Amino acid sequence: MNWLKQLTINRKSRFGLFCLAAMVLIALFGPLLVHDPLAYIAKPHEPPSTDHWFGTTGQGQDVLAQTVVGAGPTLWVAFIVSLISTLIGAGLGLLSGFARGRTDDLINLLINIFLVVPGLPLAVVIAAYLPAGPITIAAVLILTGWAWTARVIRAQTYTISEKDFVLAAKVVGEPSWRILWIEILPNMGSLLTSCFIGNTVYAIGAQVGLEFLGLGDISTVTWGTNLYWATNDSALLIGSWWTFVPTGLSVALTGFALTLLTFGVDEITNPGLAAESRWRRYLQTKGITPSTHTPVVRS
């Protein structure tokens, strides 16, 4: 709870949280307020007007409705993908960093391989063989997305296992699962949070990318398929910028909000950084430009 409160106090993360909450509300309740996104409601490629705020697509569908309805499935898949890849990554990272020896070597090799093999071509080649749809997309994104978390968590596990309190727990004879679960894991809350946020950003971007390529289920409405149809209906040639701008802005806004949230999490969990930014703001109220030298403030 304390955490959430701090997130609302920090300026950056408050803005991020606000945007994200707005996006989630739109995804949840927006579909109740707009037209059927697949219905033919006006002439194709109509520019924005008072009737149709965001104009119409090449199929004569309402762009506003498609943008709003597309949010739900896109965010939902991203959330699931991020959750599972964070869990897998954290599990393997903890195991690898704690077990050391052979197990560590093997898992570390696996992590490095998945980091070095380019994700998009791998995702494309697998997705192309499987039936198109959210489950396929989620599966390939998890496969290509877990390694980064594993790497970060593994490194952190290494650091923490060297600390005195873990060594003490070992000497006392606590079982390994307890050391991992009770001693090490609670120290990784912030790291796991920022991994989860990072994975969500990746999942949104990569999902939209794969669907844009036509590997999603193109009969459904998501942000990715919106962009697929926009190019398929030659939005650029016809000049109907309104068919791809709203969706792109939504994707970017969500990603940006999540990035701001990470900044906030960083500042909250890294007291040095927070103190520094408070100090900086304080100096600026005194009309002093912060520099690398320590200024003296007389109060």
Added chain:
Amino acid sequence: MRYLLSRLGLYVVAGFLSITFNFFLPRFMPGDPAAALFGRFQGRLKPEALDALRHAFGFSDAPFLSQYFSYLKELFQGNLGVSVAYFPAPVSEVIMSGLGWTMLLAGVSVLIAFVLGTSLGVLLAWRRGSVWDTTLPPLLALLGAFPYFWTAMALLFFLGFQMGWFPLRHAHSAHLSPEFSASFAWDVWVHLALPAFTLVLTALGGWMLSMRNNMISVLGTDYITLARAKGLSEKRVMWAYAARNALLPNVTGLGMALGFVVSGALLTEIIFSYPGVGYLMLQAIRAQDYPLMQGLFLNITFAVLLANFLVDIAYQFLDPRTRSDG
């Protein structure tokens, strides 16, 4: 040397696993694997040609292991099968036509983004709290939040279609054929500018932010204080002392980021109809051209592995610690 060898070992294992994965992928899919792989050829191809294709992928009644070895044999002879979308061109030939363009686009934009972003990071860390330092990072973070291909669409639309400042598609004008001449080079450059600009714009923020953070932690160390105390010029402390060490994590990051960069380049190519491997990939997806898709996967993976190795070699020169046998 030991460092380079261990990295090389990783790439060999990764490359080998990709090759093996490529072999198993069609065989793991439901139904007849050969039918899944060549389904689109049915009725369009003479039985003999289909047999040749089966041969390339090692499909036969022989045991699994000997299928695998015959696949490896064909692979090392450069036989990746025949493309559906560009029938009857062999896959390797189709890919070769695109690989050069992708290397040009990805190479140029990675280089510009890395050098520019890193230098900006150094300057921002040096002038911490200045107007630039407070406005540039969030602005570039916002730009970085857009999907690569969406930024490409927006730029192509507004700067290409609306303003007419840049060519709209392809890597060079249709009336010019590739040759070593100034006019052709200029034409290629003009076509390269906007896609490369898109990639640079999206990637710049990441390099800048990480370099800024590295610099800030380096600036707090004692040897910088000493360098200052010696009375060295600001420039010398900034570039020759601080930036040199702060650069190391960024170079490691460069290796890590190559996969992402290539993915971004692939999608950007599609928007600009830039005839690289990304554009070929779209054609492969549209035509369900599995041989081409798998060939692209292998080639892109190997190109990225090779680039990673080059980064490792560069790292050796930058960090003397990795050169020692310790």
